[in-house]
Amino acid sequence: MTTWEIFLQQLFNGLLVGSFYGLVAIGYSMVYGIIKLLNFAHADIYMSGAFAGLIILGFLNPYIGNQWLGIIVALLLSMILVGLLGVAIQRVAYRPMLKAPRLSILITALAVSMILYNTVLLMTQGQYKPFTTGLTHESFYIGALRMTETRLVLLIAALALMLMLHLFITRTMYGKAMRAIALDRDTCQLMGINVYKIIAITFFVGSALAAAAGIMAGVYYGTVHFFMGFLIGLKAFTAAVIGGIGIIPGAMLGGLLLGLLEAFGTQIPFIGSSWRDVFTFVFLILFLIFKPNGLLGRMESERM
């Protein structure tokens, strides 16, 4: 491989993994923007999404197969299902705590994370599960770039989901209400906005996107397991902070940036992949020292 080919390949690798980070980061950012909560359970929502997708795809397989059609239907169904799970968690665990001190709700989020994580651990006995699909992995070249159909479709799907979310936030009444609540919840309530309903919608959308990322990861990597959310959760949260937490386009950009940093971090001469994370996070510390509010954050902060 020439240097140029390696560059192109790593660029694409970084974009793909970065778009997964971005999809998960959006959920952290939305929830933080609207109720100022670091939703620890979000990483486990991602994991639950992957398992929901695996189970639903298993049911659908005899009827519509487990190729793209089956995967898309399973993706949509599990997005709805996991979105509702997110709403239920919000209703049971977070809503009663909205007026409580911030730390209490943070600990509640941690508890929800533990419950989800351990439930799946018990159900799977801690084992890796194969995520079997009917997709083939024939590769072809676009210029010097080696590509598979799966990767191309997943990257496009991830970007499309982000675009749809952006339109939802900027072009609909619900999106406008979300942005308003992020600015000032009490005033919104006085103006007659149903704050609880909007918070529930926020959780639905954030969880559904995380579930989508989970299933896409399952399809792409071929295995799922109960702690698959842990590391990506940390990375996505980092991405949300880089982008400026509470700002949706920032989360997307932060995810892509982090993905690219990691991909190129593997390739630094004489250092090698074992130092990749050191490289990535040193860069991030430097970045945050000079730009503490993140890529798109502003000091006076209009959140979201």
Add this chain to the structure above:
Amino acid sequence: MFKFKNAWILILVIALFAFGLFGCGDDTAAPVDETPEGDAEGEFEGQVLFGIMVPITGSEAADGIDMENAALLAVQEINAAGGVLGYEIITSTGDDECDPSKATAAASKLISEEVVAVVGGYCSGATLPTLALYGDAGIPFVIGAANATSLIDENPGWTFMINSTGDAQAAKAVEWFEGLGVDTIALVDDGSAFAVDLKEQTKMQWEAAGHSVVAEDRVETGTQDFSAVVTSIMSANPDAVYWTAYQGLGALLIRQLRQDGYEGVIMVGDGSSAQELLDLAQAEGEGVYCTAPPVVDFLPAAQSFIEGYNENFPREPGAYAGLMYDATYLLVNAIERAGSFDGEAIKDALAATDGFEGITGPIGFTPQNTLNRSNFVILVGEGGRWQLAE
């Protein structure tokens, strides 16, 4: 309204407790103080407690549960044949979760339960800190699987390793690569003690044999995306890739290497030798080689063991089942030779072991308490199953 809220919290708390209890009660083996059942009571003079330390939850649970099963099967057979020195063996399992901090907790638990001896040890990294604990407590420890060379240095004299150590495995890998005409290799590990040890041993022996290592990469535990590492390996274009860590990540690496068009030899170390690797790697697992411990499927002496295992457990015996079965029998054999349950006497009897006939072959120890021969074999993935490649 207030009452309603309280009720919600109460329900949550109860649900949490139910989960907690369910979680704890699920996997632990027979409690220590349980009295023997039914007619067995009259036959034995008393009970003797063995500890089993393996990961029965966490990423390496598949092999851990398999090892626990094998030890339980051996105990069951020994008890049916009259026990050891007239005592019935009961067991207590400590779950190390393949995590050093959990392993020390598991070891402390077993020590506080006053086990006579311990069998187990799967992940070298997790097993390592427990050696001193057992040594201080005067409890002999027979390791059925873990085999990093670092364990030898930490051995206070109470540990016995019946699996060949990492250098014997590296020698086997080098021999097989040379037979395939491979000249350049890439080594990939996950940063765990066992994987790094095997990688270093392989690198040393490979370079000593006059070949070159063109890439050394490390993947992060818990990650799924190896694309960057795969591209880095592809750019170095090695004749072979050797994965020295465990199956969960190994399957991901194999899939991503093959899907990115890598056509060279892929070999995995004994941490990836369970059937699960091929299940997870799916079509991409075909033709993958493995330096494996003596897998019972290919051992003529192990046929009755396999039958016994299949009768008792709803799965096939995995890579370390045979070794763990031997570890348990070896321990009983040593106790009988020692003629007592005294730790010191058992330790001396174990050290004096020579030519004990296990189903995985004869067992004897070097002065460092490691197996005095190499027991590795080469397997190859064919039709989704491991086959003997030799």
